[in-house]
Amino acid sequence: xxxxxxxxxxxxxxxxxxxxxxxxxxxxxxxxxxxxxxxxxxxxxxxxxxxxxxxxxxxxxxxxxxxxxxxxxxxxxxxxxxxxxxxxxxxxxxxxxxxxxxxxxxxxxxxxxxxxxxxxxxxxxxxxxxxxxxxxxxxxxxxxxxxxxxxxxxxxxxxxxxxxxxxxxxxxxxxxxxxxxxxxxxxxxxxxxxxxxxxxxxxxxxxxxxxxxxxxxxxxxxxxxxxxxxxxxxxxxxxxxxxxxxxxxxxxxxxxxxxxxxxxxxxxxxxxxxxxxxxxxxxxxxxx
Ligand code: PGA
Numbered sequence: 018x019x020x021x022x023x024x025x026x027x028x029x030x031x032x033x034x035x036x037x038x039x040x041x042x043x044x045x046x047x048x049x050x051x052x053x054x055x056x057x058x059x060x061x062x063x064x065x066x067x068x069x070x071x072x073x074x075x076x077x078x079x080x081x082x083x084x085x086x087x088x089x090x091x092x093x094x095x096x097x098x099x100x101x102x103x104x105x106x107x108x109x110x111x112x113x114x115x116x117x118x119x120x121x122x123x124x125x126x127x128x129x130x131x132x133x134x135x136x137x138x139x140x141x142x143x144x145x146x147x148x149x150x151x152x153x154x155x156x157x158x159x160x161x162x163x164x165x166x167x168x169x170x171x172x173x174x175x176x177x178x179x180x181x182x183x184x185x186x187x188x189x190x191x192x193x194x195x196x197x198x199x200x201x202x203x204x205x206x207x208x209x210x211x212x213x214x215x216x217x218x219x220x221x222x223x224x225x226x227x228x229x230x231x232x233x234x235x236x237x238x239x240x241x242x243x244x245x246x247x248x249x250x251x252x253x254x255x256x257x258x259x260x261x262x263x264x265x266x267x268x269x270x271x272x273x274x275x276x277x278x279x280x281x282x283x284x285x286x287x288x289x290x291x292x293x294x295x296x297x298x299x300x301x302x303x304x305x
Contacts (some may be wrong), residue, residue, distance in 0.1 A: 148173060
């Protein structure tokens, strides 16, 4: 059974002075068994958020705490890269990382090839990685959304030795190192969401591409999240789809009320899916 994941992408918001208390508030108000919660603050807030989450009463009743993620990572281990942060530098600060976010593709010119290198660097450092993919509005309207996402996945993962990347053999209940976030670019920060059925169709297409790329297990182990203007009001539409395993939340993730609503619904989904599957939602996750 795949895990339900709610990942908060704080983007360029919060400061080291206020991030810790916000993280602790969100953590203590989202203690749902069976839901993996990840907060991805700016680099400079990673330590404050990690300290606050260790300190506070934020673990869910099944023992799952809130995990910390970075929003980006450099593809090289060290060197003359001013302003950059390598995967090794995140040791002790983050256990997750987002790569390929559309804002970085847009603002930093990140290509699929570069994002693929970041993925490998993250994997080598033992970070769980959320790879973002998604089409532009004109690509959706001209019926090319699935082809665009297929090309992004091939550009990032193609040519890689997927066995060496550890995409296989994750086992029941494990959280594999790779998670895909389907984020239609036109839905990010716009208040406009994809339809649940379209997101589910895309999740199916994503898993077909993973199979075509030679991923053992048919891509079924890899969680697929939806992202793009997710709120406590819109999350149900996506969690109602069995192929969608949670959400990557931007704007709403800075609001404790919104996060409480989103994770509460994710908790209900986790319980329902665990019931269907006959497994306990509270099994400890293992690194796949
Ligand atoms: P949003 O951002 O929820 O503010 O649309 C989502 C994301 O960019 O990950």
